Amino acid sequence: MGNEKFEEQIPLHSHCIVCGRPIKYGETFCSEACRRQYENMIKARRRMSLILWALMMAIIVIVLVSTYFF
Numbered sequence: 001m002g003n004e005k006f007e008e009q010i011p012l013h014s015h016c017i018v019c020g021r022p023i024k025y026g027e028t029f030c031s032e033a034c035r036r037q038y039e040n041m042i043k044a045r046r047r048m049s050l051i052l053w054a055l056m057m058a059i060i061v062i063v064l065v066s067t068y069f070f
């Protein structure tokens with residue numbers, strides 16, 4: 001194949017933040033599939049933090065209401 005030699009000669013390169021494959025310097029993903037996977041991860045994390053935030057607000061409201069009534 002001779003692929004290993006070729007990779008050693010690249011002085012500057014990045015790694016795909018999803019799968020870790022070596023890619024062109026300055027790039028973030030090796031493929032469209034990895035980009036999509038990363039975007040899905042971000043979306044899931046955003047949804048998670050939204051749920052946590054809503055839970056915290058609910059707890060605060062419950063505490064406020066209960067201290068107001070008792």
Ligand SMILES: [Zn+2]
Nearest residue numbers: 016019030034
């Ligand atoms: Zn990748």
